Amino acid sequence: MRLLLLPLLFSLFCGSLTAAESVRLTNGEWPPYLGEQLPHKGVASRIVAEAFALQGVEVTWEFHPWARSLQLAERGKRDGSAVWLHSSEREEKFFISDPVVESGYYLFHRKGYSFDWQQIGDLQGRRLVGTRGYDYGAAFQQAEASGQLRVNRVTSDETAFRQLIAGRVDLFPMDKVVGFDMLHQHFSAAERAQLSFHPKPLRSDSLHLLLSREVPGNAELIARFNQGLAQLRESGKVTQYLLEIQQPLSLAP
Incomplete structure (x- = not known):
């Protein structure tokens, strides 16, 4: 009996590993906040990914032209998109997160x-x-x-x-x-x-993560993201990451 149980337990364990939560998000090029070739895909992408990670959710990024990124998320073909201005029109189609970065x-x-x-x-x-x-x-x-x-x-x-x-x-x-x-x-x-x-x-504006209203479970997911984002801010890492990209930049020769 024990020998029969071992393969079953092993398959259940492996299944729990592959069943880890993930979210597919679209993105665009806006260095140093966002960029496919940047470290961590840009500082805004890093903040989004680490906030989700604190909630046990892994982010998969896709980079597209901005209009297509928004369209894919709006139609529910992807879970969401980062990062965007808040607007009443977008509220109709997306769950909008707390501010990720300021512009x-x-x-x-x-x-x-x-x-x-x-x-x-x-x-x-x-x-x-x-x-x-x-x-x-x-x-x-x-x-x-x-x-x-x-x-x-x-x-x-x-x-x-x-x-x-x-x-x-x-x-x-x-x-x-x-x-x-x-x-x-x-x-x-x-x-x-x-x-x-x-x-x-x-x-001056805040920029946000958008999660599509067409995707089931996104209302709960945006709440979890906001919790993770609050945790990341409280840790001081958001301030740290933003300072890291700003300190080397100036107009001085």
């Missing part, structure tokens, strides 16, 4: 450019460049749509920075951490030294 957009400009602003109207008459498809906040978008602001939309953030350094435009709104990372990856120290940014943020 702050600032107006970059050349050093020596005399510039100050307090409200969107103060930007009127400035030569602005923006990246196609980017939302720089309701006030900015409305001013652009009405013609109050004239914004040259280009195909990439790198192109916008090159126009700024060349003096073809005056101001470029960009997430500060992402902007610093891009400048370090694609521009020389001499080029970086030509730039500065205004201390007043154009927009």
